[in-house]
Amino acid sequence: MRKVAIVGIGQTPVREHWENNLRDLAVTALRDAMEDAGVETVDGVCVGNMLSGALSEQEHLGSLIVDYAGLDGVEGMKIEAACGSGAAAIRMAVKAVASGLMDAVGVVGVEKLTEFSGKFSIASLATAADADYEITMGLSFVGINALMMRRYLHEFKYDKNDFSIFPVNAHHNAVQNPNAMFRYTITPAQYAKSKMIADPINLLDSSPIADGAAAVIVVAEDHIQRYQGKGVSILACEVGTDTVALDNREDLLWLKGVERSVKKAYHVSGLSPRDIDFFEAHDAFSIITAMSLEASGFAEKGKAIPFAEKKGISIQGGLPLNTAGGLKGRGHPVGATGVYQVVEAVQQLRGVMPEAIQVKKNNVAMTQNIGGSGATVITTILKKIE
Amino acid sequence: MDIPRYWRLKSQRYRLEGRKCLDCGTLSFPPRLVCQKCKSRHSQPFEFKGKGKLYSFTTIYQAPDRFDDLVPYAVGLIDLEEGVRITAQITDILPKQLEIGMDLEMVIRKIYEDGNKGPILYGYKFRPIMAAQN
Amino acid sequence: MNQVMKPGRSVGILGYGAYVPAYRLSTAEISEQWRDGSDRLFLPVKQKSVPGMDEDTITMSIEAAKNALNRSGLLPEKIRAVWVGSESHPYAVKPSGTVIAEVLNIIPATLAADLEFACKAGTEAMQAAIAFVGSSMGEYALAIGMDTAQGRPGDALEYTAAAGGAAFIFGPAEESIAIVEGSYSYVTDTPDFFRRSYQKYPEHGNRFTGDPAYFNHITGAVGALLDGLKLSPEDFAYVTFHQPNTKFPEKVARKLGFTKEQIRFGLLSPHIGNTYAGASLLGLSDILDHAQAGERILIASFGSGAGSDAFSFMVTDKIKGIAGKAPLTSEYVERAIAVNYGKYARWRKKITLE
DSSP states (O other): OOOOEEEEEEOOOBOOTTOOOOOHHHHHHHHHHHHHTTTTTOOOEEEOOSSSHHSSSSHHHHHHHHHHHTTOOOEEEEEEEEHHHHHHHHHHHHHHHHSSSSSSEEEEEOOOTTTHHHEEEEEHGGGGGGGIITTTEEEEEEHHHHHHHHHHHHHOOGGGGGGHHHHHHHHHHHHHTTTTTTTTTOOOOHHOOOOEEEEEEEGGBBBOOOOOOEEEEEEEEGGGGSSSSSEEEEEEEEEEESSSSGOOOOOOOOOOHHHHHHHHHHHHHHHGGGGOOOEEEEOOBBHHHHHHHHHHHHSSSTTTTHHHHHOOOOOSSSBBBBOHHHHHTOBTTTTTTTHHHHHHHHHHHHOHHHOOOOSSSSSEEEEEEETTTEEEEEEEEEEEEE | HHHHHHHHHHHHHOOOOEEEEEEOOOOOSOSSSTTTTTTOEEEEEEEEEEEEEEEEEEEEEOOOOGGGOSSEEEEEEEEESSSSSOOOOOEESSSOOTTTEEEEEEEEEEEETTTSSSEEEEEEEEEEEOOOOO | OOBBBOOOOOOOEEEEEEEOOEEEEEEHHHHHHHHHTTTSSSSSSEEEEOOOTTHHHHHHHHHHHHHHHHTOOOGGGGGEEEEESSOOSSSSOOOOOHHHHHHTOOOOSOOEEEEEBBHHHHHHHHHHHHHHHHHHSSSEEEEEEEEOOOOTTGGGGGGBBOOEEEEEEEEGGGSSSSEEEEEEEEEEEEEEOOOOOOSSSSEOOOOOOOOOOOIHHHHHHHHHHHHHTOGGGGOOOOOEEESSSSHHHHHHHHTTTTTTGGSSSSSHHHHBBOOOOGGHHHHHHHHHHHHHTTTTEEEEOOEEEEEEEEEEEEEEEGGGGGGGGOOOOHHHHOEEEEOOOHHHHHTTTTTTTO
């Protein structure tokens, strides 16, 4: 297996793209990444997306985007793993290049959630859960995460408002990210008064519905001099899975999918949690942020909040978290998110982030993209190439 | 509404029919063709009694389309006495009265109506126990 | 007068079960809403039961039938007919009994039609079950009377239109807790209360529903039954009638020569309202919760349109210990979560959303 690297990145702003359609968003991001890399073509394209069929009545995205991107005849496929589709697409590209089958693969994650009314999008997002046994019974996707949060509060005896540390941090960083959806800060007081969606999860616990596309170009690390964009090494891109339905999990308060994914990632990269300089966690809900920190080996089980408070998760802290705003502040265009996380990690490792959110100790990054309530987890470890 | 899918699950929805592994005895709900524990493919139907304790719950304020008129309603994780956990709505009690650890029993209620013309989906929900005297 | 109806072989009740929803709307609330409380001294019942948003005649029947099965100790597959009498079947075409039979695992070798005869649809189901077992076509049959009655907002009947009912499993007399001594059904074309297809609420004849309807048919049926069985009011320990309000059943009991003692169990309308096709059956269920061997029970329903079914039951010693095998009727009646008029209007879809 040869080593792989990223040599090009592209992203559209994350917002409600009323005037842009799915294919144009994808093509823009992909072509921007290709320009950044300095390539006219690629050997293959992996498209990460979850709901094009449900919301845009469009499947078959692989060939559609390859065609509209002007990559006539190139191999293209859609890869789906619920909200983990973005990183899942990166994983496919890594496999293709590492194995030697391809030399340069474009990955684009794209999502358009605003095609339909909110209620219909919510219903479609719920297809990440167990259709026959969770959703049919009236559980919403937020509700699923609320079940975990309620039990967490019950067992580990925190006040619900203790979780505000995560969204407050995310918003603080998002202000400086020109591509972020929410460029305003929030306070713990606002968090405490925020509207309940599924008790105990309130509006400020939850990442927003948004549209966007982000792309990376994955190549063999040995070839990075051929390309224009500054290369960043992918040390690991590993997948762990767990049961889709929450009620079939071994331990409701342990994301085994995360544990499995990071275990492989640490093994492949030869690294451990203390080697990670900053972490792009999948903060779809603040409870997932907490549980991800725990299952990824940064904090002990049940201790993510005191860990965050003590270690410091700000840009200047001991483990900067969600440095460009995360899902909460930058936004969560579901199938694209995993690619946004990697794009932001690459910006950090290249040292090109806006000053206020540039991590100083920027050698090794971890990004983690989660599908559903923890059923598919893709952990990517990236390293600066000197 | 997708009638075949709705009809196919009636044993599960009406009678909590899961499966029991014939090799290691592990019970599953939803029914699994491959045992979660020993990976055997030999199993038979198993009906759960419908008694359990509340493990976690949430009150839904923003619901998917088809449940919109029920809002706010409670959904919980219930640990059935046979050792399997199930997801279901909790009914006949105000959401704010729910407590982790409560004893609950299964009842059959309307899950949803497919508009004015479509079928009515019935299935399990749980409520605080209304036990018999003896 | 025709003969009292007796089945070819002797049959009786093996198990019974009640169901009443938990929610209650006080009639004072309704009075306040529509009449600014001006008639609060003249309310026909204290409160009425309101079904929750996830309840209907089918869900309620399932629980009542489960209670009946538990009391009977029977294996569900042995039941060969599931008949549900109601004015509020959830489907106009697709019998409530099909769902009940499936849930209880009575399927597939069973009958399952819906019955309608206003408030006596439940006792019509009982007659059919008695005849079915009595003719030996099947050993066991399930008869249910259940309703989620709808009252037109602001109408007099809104004070009483309630939800609830009961289920009875009939089988051979040798296995019964109460044996059918005989029954009598009395029916005429009397349009005291009716609902045309596709209408949401019924029409009713106000005072016409009294003497020409309720009283005439009940006294007709009970009179013929007692005559035919050569029984008098004193021969009965308990009696229960269809109960659209508090006054009518008390008055008809007096008229027929029954005492207040005899109606002390089974008169539930003051607390839960008029449960329509479930009313007299709930009365019978409450009585069975308290009855002892050797006691005789009279039940007479009334269905608008109009008719009355009267039955005489003799309790056997098999009744001992049976009541406790499922929640008592009084437990259902007494559990009460109060709702206000607005909540009731929303749940009962009296506020249209389109």
